Amino acid sequence: MSENLTGLVKIIGISILLVVLWAFLAYQIPENFLKPNNIENLLRRTALFGILGIGVSFVIISSGIDLSIGSLVCFTACLLALFLSVSYNPYVSTDVLEIKAAEKKLVVRRDGNFEVGQSIRYYGGRRARNAMLTITAINPTEYQGRPASEILVDQALTRDDTADASNRSVGKIAAMYPISQVSDNHLDLPFQRLGPRDRVWFVHPERGLKEKTVASVAPSMQSKDLTEVKFTEPLDGIDASYIAIPLARKQRMSVPLAIISVLLIALGLGMIHGILITKLKQQPFVVTLCGLLIYRGLSRWLSNDQTLGFGNEFEGSLGLLATGRLVLWDSGTSSFGIPYSFFFLILLTIAAIIFLNFTIWGRYILALGRNEEAARYSGVNTGRMTILAYVLCAVLAGFGGILFALDANSIAPSSFGNFFELYAIAAAVLGGCSLRGGEGSIIGVVVGTALMQTLYNSIVLLKIPDELEYAIIGAVILIGVTSDEVIRMIANRFKRD
Amino acid sequence: MDQVSLSLGQGEVLAVIGENGAGKSTLMKILAGVQTADSGDIRMDGRNCHFESTREAMDHGIVLIHQELNLCDNLNIGQNIFLGREPRTAGIINRREINRRSSEYLKMVGLDVAPTTVVGSLTIGKQQMVEIAKALSVNARVLIMDEPTSSLSSKESDALFRLIGQLRDQGVSIIYISHRLSEVKRLADRVVVLRDGQNAGELQGEQIQHDAMVQCMVGRDVSQFYSRQRHPTGDVVFKADKIRTFEWPQHELSFEIRAGEIVGLAGLVGAGRTELLQSLFGITPLIAGECWLEGKRVLLNSPSEAIDHGICLVPEDRKQHGLIVDFSVVNNIGLPNLKPNQRGFGFSNFAKQRHSSIEMCDLLDIKTPTIRQLVKFLSGGNQQKVVIGKWLAQDPKILLLDEPTRGIDIGAKEQIYKLMEQLASESMAILFASSEMEEILGLADRVIVLHEGHVSGVLDHQQLSEQAVMQLATGKAVDTKPKA
Numbered sequence: 001m002s003e004n005l006t007g008l009v010k011i012i013g014i015s016i017l018l019v020v021l022w023a024f025l026a027y028q029i030p031e032n033f034l035k036p037n038n039i040e041n042l043l044r045r046t047a048l049f050g051i052l053g054i055g056v057s058f059v060i061i062s063s064g065i066d067l068s069i070g071s072l073v074c075f076t077a078c079l080l081a082l083f084l085s086v087s088y089n090p091y092v093s094t095d096v097l098e099i100k101a102a103e104k105k106l107v108v109r110r111d112g113n114f115e116v117g118q119s120i121r122y123y124g125g126r127r128a129r130n131a132m133l134t135i136t137a138i139n140p141t142e143y144q145g146r147p148a149s150e151i152l153v154d155q156a157l158t159r160d161d162t163a164d165a166s167n168r169s170v171g172k173i174a175a176m177y178p179i180s181q182v183s184d185n186h187l188d189l190p191f192q193r194l195g196p197r198d199r200v201w202f203v204h205p206e207r208g209l210k211e212k213t214v215a216s217v218a219p220s221m222q223s224k225d226l227t228e229v230k231f232t233e234p235l236d237g238i239d240a241s242y243i244a245i246p247l248a249r250k251q252r253m254s255v256p257l258a259i260i261s262v263l264l265i266a267l268g269l270g271m272i273h274g275i276l277i278t279k280l281k282q283q284p285f286v287v288t289l290c291g292l293l294i295y296r297g298l299s300r301w302l303s304n305d306q307t308l309g310f311g312n313e314f315e316g317s318l319g320l321l322a323t324g325r326l327v328l329w330d331s332g333t334s335s336f337g338i339p340y341s342f343f344f345l346i347l348l349t350i351a352a353i354i355f356l357n358f359t360i361w362g363r364y365i366l367a368l369g370r371n372e373e374a375a376r377y378s379g380v381n382t383g384r385m386t387i388l389a390y391v392l393c394a395v396l397a398g399f400g401g402i403l404f405a406l407d408a409n410s411i412a413p414s415s416f417g418n419f420f421e422l423y424a425i426a427a428a429v430l431g432g433c434s435l436r437g438g439e440g441s442i443i444g445v446v447v448g449t450a451l452m453q454t455l456y457n458s459i460v461l462l463k464i465p466d467e468l469e470y471a472i473i474g475a476v477i478l479i480g481v482t483s484d485e486v487i488r489m490i491a492n493r494f495k496r497d
Numbered sequence: 498m499d500q501v502s503l504s505l506g507q508g509e510v511l512a513v514i515g516e517n518g519a520g521k522s523t524l525m526k527i528l529a530g531v532q533t534a535d536s537g538d539i540r541m542d543g544r545n546c547h548f549e550s551t552r553e554a555m556d557h558g559i560v561l562i563h564q565e566l567n568l569c570d571n572l573n574i575g576q577n578i579f580l581g582r583e584p585r586t587a588g589i590i591n592r593r594e595i596n597r598r599s600s601e602y603l604k605m606v607g608l609d610v611a612p613t614t615v616v617g618s619l620t621i622g623k624q625q626m627v628e629i630a631k632a633l634s635v636n637a638r639v640l641i642m643d644e645p646t647s648s649l650s651s652k653e654s655d656a657l658f659r660l661i662g663q664l665r666d667q668g669v670s671i672i673y674i675s676h677r678l679s680e681v682k683r684l685a686d687r688v689v690v691l692r693d694g695q696n697a698g699e700l701q702g703e704q705i706q707h708d709a710m711v712q713c714m715v716g717r718d719v720s721q722f723y724s725r726q727r728h729p730t731g732d733v734v735f736k737a738d739k740i741r742t743f744e745w746p747q748h749e750l751s752f753e754i755r756a757g758e759i760v761g762l763a764g765l766v767g768a769g770r771t772e773l774l775q776s777l778f779g780i781t782p783l784i785a786g787e788c789w790l791e792g793k794r795v796l797l798n799s800p801s802e803a804i805d806h807g808i809c810l811v812p813e814d815r816k817q818h819g820l821i822v823d824f825s826v827v828n829n830i831g832l833p834n835l836k837p838n839q840r841g842f843g844f845s846n847f848a849k850q851r852h853s854s855i856e857m858c859d860l861l862d863i864k865t866p867t868i869r870q871l872v873k874f875l876s877g878g879n880q881q882k883v884v885i886g887k888w889l890a891q892d893p894k895i896l897l898l899d900e901p902t903r904g905i906d907i908g909a910k911e912q913i914y915k916l917m918e919q920l921a922s923e924s925m926a927i928l929f930a931s932s933e934m935e936e937i938l939g940l941a942d943r944v945i946v947l948h949e950g951h952v953s954g955v956l957d958h959q960q961l962s963e964q965a966v967m968q969l970a971t972g973k974a975v976d977t978k979p980k981a
Contacts, residue, residue: 360835
């Protein structure tokens with residue numbers, strides 16, 4: 001009997017099951033199942049969960065377990081969202097420390113570049129109101145012993161306010177600039193520092209506030225003090241009676257740095273898991289269960305338990321990693337394309353197969369999963385190999401987290417990624433990995449993932465009550481993993497009779 | 498197994514011997530209800546019996562004591578003896594009753610410990626006594642013992658033999674399976690020899706002689722124990738200078754091994770032989786002292802370091818430490834050689850792996866249908882050759898072997914002896930630990946005898962005798978100076 005034979009039988013079995021399920025769905029509900037949209041969706045979900053499944057299969061093959069994957073997906077997704085968080089703040093602005101309404105006076109921090117005669121907008125205050133002001137005088141002063149500026153304005157704000165220990169400012173003021181030459185999607189502005197992807201607030205005393213995104217800037221033909229700003233959309237309803245506040249776009253980290261940071265953090269966490277398990281002799285179940293709790297808690301804390309997302313900041317760039325697709329045909333009304341994430345899965349599958357079967361490290365992980373002692377007695381550095389398995393798992397969970405985050409574009413830290421570890425483990429087990437270790441194939445895991453996702457898909461399409469989802473998936477996994485044992489027992493009985 | 502017949506009288510000690518794979522284990526499993534026979538029947542007191550489970554066999558008074566003991570380490574003696582048959586009052590376990598009755602059985606087997614002692618804290622020998630006490634508690638009429646002395650010290654073995662004698666006198670019939678022919682000679686009233694799953698002969702009373710048994714077993718004339726050609730030895734390859742092991746930190750050990758020398762490591766069970774070999778291989782690193790290999794100081798903190806220096810260990814526990822039994826021959830032989838054989842960038846060189854496996858199978862005469870065969874389907878002797886093969890492919894400087902012939906048949910034993918001799922003649926240094934006196938006497942150029950963790954003496958070839966080894970092993974001083 002060959003080493004790989006039983007594994008091969010399992011893969012063939014589960015592949016047949018998958019094909020049968022596909023055939024059934026294609027026959028039963030072709031209009032829904034075979035819809036390009038649905039197939040794309042299925043491919044995308046298979047790809048995302050497949051990445052997690054391949055990761056956890058390394059750990060399972062090394063006879064460990066990783067329960068922290070779902071939380072790690074959430075944690076890395078939150079980190080990515082935080083690292084890439086974008087804010088828009090007025091270029092010229094400062095904090096207001098005190099308002100004296102009767103004296104038409106504002107005390108501000110000294111760091112603004114304001115001039116007499118400049119129009120400013122007051123915003124973000126707690127009590128005082130009055131949005132549009134003009135500076136009449138600026139004098140240096142002190143506020144609570146620190147240098148500040150006193151700004152006199154042409155109109156009174158509604159009431160007094162002052163900063164105390166709990167709130168360090170009572171609002172902000174930002175410089176406003178008049179606009180001219182407004183047409184279709186561009187205008188002239190006496191402000192030079194705007195760049196593409198910056199934004200502009202257009203403020204009108206009666207008509208309120210509009211926000212537009214800058215497409216490009218060029219020197220104006222009218223005057224060398226003016227800049228011609230082109231916007232990404234038409235400036236409907238905006239005319240010269242509006243006043244502009246230029247906003248600077250600030251992204252916390254560059255995209256490559258954010259991705260590398262997230263992956264390095266995942267790598268570090270995987271390494272911590274591995275070290276706790278190998279050097280401090282902790283049980284994998286316990287270590288990663290604690291990971292599950294810790295990363296979930298950290299995610300909620302970092303995000304203040306607020307749903308995070310990327311808005312439309314990365315729609316045409318980074319977001320394509322998860323949402324992009326290679327269009328195969330396009331009939332105008334409908335189109336079909338293969339999601340980019342599916343290509344990642346294919347590449348990753350090939351790399352993982354090569355790693356597991358054709359490199360010495362893959363062989364070491366298989367060996368130590370079968371019999372860790374014997375592997376050690378054969379000179380395998382079993383500790384290092386175990387750590388490697390957990391690192392691979394965590395990094396792939398981190399990579400999966402990035403893709404899931406970009407795909408969903410809405411990360412609720414308390415629920416994002418819930419149960420993902422169990423989906424991944426279930427797919428690995430369906431695909432022929434034994435939790436006893438030393439057994440498993442990457443192809444099997446991918447097929448297992450596809451089967452799980454098809455099941456999920458069919459529950460939706462066949463209009464089976466949602467509530468039954470987990471029950472059905474659970475039952476199918478149970479049938480899948482016990483069937484080969486049952487078949488073997490029946491075969492043995494026939495042989496004996 | 499093919500048509501074996503066996504009869505057993507009351508109060509008789511019947512020894513069943515045969516090479517590995519002769520069908521002894523299968524026969525015993527059938528008798529004890531672990532397996533069922535395809536054909537034929539079992540009669541007790543003239544009545545036909547059919548056992549579907551060990552429980553049924555036990556109800557008939559047949560108890561099998563496995564080579565690896567089946568006790569729960571975490572439970573105490575009483576709990577183990579009555580496991581699954583706890584005396585109860587109103588559904589609650591009656592501990593006092595357990596302890597009272599356990600004490601009786603312990604007294605019967607001559608074990609002087611409280612029934613509340615946790616089994617895990619007992620020595621293997623005493624655990625075996627507990628197993629026998631457990632068998633007595635079910636009124637065993639037939640006791641089957643599979644290699645009972647394989648992990649016992651000679652003192653413990655003696656106690657066991659006395660107990661067997663007592664049980665026989667009480668009318669208990671005993672089936673005794675052993676590779677140790679001297680024990681068989683000492684104990685057995687009758688010997689049944691199996692070969693290739695068939696009856697190969699039966700010896701009674703005076704006929705039970707060593708040579709006769711061996712001849713029945715292998716079917717050829719083996720008139721004497723292995724004795725080898727002696728070769729002159731070379732320079733000192735390995736020197737241990739005042740090393741201390743983790744298990745015996747109070748003793749310093751110093752010794753040397755020369756190129757082409759076969760050094761035996763003798764001593765009673767628990768004398769620290771395995772621990773010493775494992776320390777030299779980096780499993781549990783030495784806590785003090787220096788090791789010198791070919792004049793250079795080496796650190797042996799992990800097996801991979803030891804292997805890098807050319808020190809390889811064939812461990813005592815073949816299935817747990819020596820092999821991955823669910824891996825094929827080629828993958829077992831290949832495992833430690835993946836790194837040296839790699840193509841670069843960590844890619845395995847399958848062709849080279851296959852090539853070296855085939856080479857080893859030829860060299861060591863490993864009987865396997867293909868190199869893809871799973872190791873668990875090979876016989877013990879062939880398994881051991883696979884373990885040796887995975888190291889020979891590395892061409893080690895020093896080969897450490899721990900009980901190299903444990904549980905393997907005579908034919909394979911001799912092949913391993915020949916191999917060790919050949920390796921030594923090719924100037925490999927060999928250090929082997931063995932509990933079998935014949936091996937130590939027949940094979941070693943020099944013997945290091947350990948007693949409770951320290952070197953109690955070193956005997957060179959001229960000084961070597963059974964008596965000298967035993968005296969040193971039991972801690973008595975012998976008038977020999979360690980060879981410089």
